[in-house]
Amino acid sequence: MCPFAYQTSIWIREVRALTGLQIDWRFFSLEEINRVDGKKHPWERDWSYGWSLMRIGALLRRRDREDSGDRLDRWYATIGRELHAYGGKPHDPVVARGLLEQLGIDPATVDDAIADPTTHDDVRADHQRVVTAGGFGVPTLFFPDGQALFGPVLIDPPTGDAALRLWSLVTGMLEFPNVFELQRPKGEREGRAIAESLAPYVTGRDWISINRGKVIDLSMVPTTTAQTSTDAGST
Numbered sequence: 001m002c003p004f005a006y007q008t009s010i011w012i013r014e015v016r017a018l019t020g021l022q023i024d025w026r027f028f029s030l031e032e033i034n035r036v037d038g039k040k041h042p043w044e045r046d047w048s049y050g051w052s053l054m055r056i057g058a059l060l061r062r063r064d065r066e067d068s069g070d071r072l073d074r075w076y077a078t079i080g081r082e083l084h085a086y087g088g089k090p091h092d093p094v095v096a097r098g099l100l101e102q103l104g105i106d107p108a109t110v111d112d113a114i115a116d117p118t119t120h121d122d123v124r125a126d127h128q129r130v131v132t133a134g135g136f137g138v139p140t141l142f143f144p145d146g147q148a149l150f151g152p153v154l155i156d157p158p159t160g161d162a163a164l165r166l167w168s169l170v171t172g173m174l175e176f177p178n179v180f181e182l183q184r185p186k187g188e189r190e191g192r193a194i195a196e197s198l199a200p201y202v203t204g205r206d207w208i209s210i211n212r213g214k215v216i217d218l219s220m221v222p223t224t225t226a227q228t229s230t231d232a233g234s235t
Contacts, residue, residue, distance in 0.1 A: 001050035001091070002030055003201040004153045005138035006080040011157035013077070015167045018160075025061075025072055027054040027126040028138050031207075043120045049091040049207060051123060052114060053079055056096065058122035059113040060105070074103050087203030147174050155197040195221045 015021050029051055031042050042051035060071035078099050079090035089095050097107035113119050130140050133148045141149045149170065158166055173179060186194070202221045209216040 001053070001083070001205075002138050003084050003198055004155075006084045007154055007157050007197075008139040008152060009076065009080060011152070011154065011163055011166065014157065014159050014163040018164055019167075023073070025057070025076055026129070026142075027057065027123045028130050028135070028140065029054070029123065029127050030137065032127060033131070033136060043124065047093065047114070052093075053091060053096065054123045055116075055119035056100075056110055056113040058119040059109060059116065061122070071103070071105060075100075075105075078103060083204045084201050087200035089204050089206065091206065141170070143171075143174060145174070147177065149173055155194060 012021070012023060016023055029042055031048065031050055035041065042048035045051075057072050057075055060075050063069060064071050064073075079096070082088040082090040082095070082099060090099055093110055097110050100109055101107045129142075130136075130148075133140075133142075135148060135150065137150065139151060139153070141151075143149075152166065152170055157163070184190070198221045
């Protein structure tokens with residue numbers, strides 16, 4: 001559900017295509033980490049936007065492990081594109097079923113995942129892994145040596161050689177475990193560019209954006225005309 005995690009996923013998929021990098025997608029709930037006191041946990045609801053989509057992903061991941069499939073990988077790419085590129089609503093169960101069908105996956109997977117309480121356990125375990133490591137958001141990258149990095153947070157993901165140069169910069173941080181933060185100030189120009197990139201997300205979302213307990217005002221972001229998932233599949 002996070003537009004910045006989705007942009008990073010586009011970039012790291014490009015790195016994978018160019019290098020053979022292995023990506024092991026895991027789950028993290030911004031809804032839970034930013035939950036206001038007194039509000040239900042996402043696992044206490046019959047349907048909870050991002051959490052339920054991850055429960056579907058958890059069931060797909062189990063099936064992937066049985067036959068070395070790539071269902072979760074394709075699911076994330078598809079629901080991310082639906083929301084963050086087309087301004088659609090993959091978090092609507094009806095739309096989610098349609099997207100699964102586009103992928104050649106039984107649409108009943110939505111119902112199977114929600115009916116299985118252990119999919120909650122899978123998502124919570126992944127979420128807690130990040131929290132235990134001191135993480136607070138996405139994208140968070142875990143590396144084989146145990147180190148974790150938050151980021152890169154970006155828009156307009158680089159491709160080709162530029163994607164590889166960014167990968168070198170990111171993994172270069174692993175050499176300096178006591179460097180904790182490097183951030184670019186955001187002026188008016190940067191703010192406009194970020195706002196424009198968020199337009200599909202603001203169109204498709206049915207929730208309020210919260211960051212570390214603070215409501216984020218996105219009223220200045222222009223909205224787009226949402227495309228249907230059928231349109232998305234035909235482009």
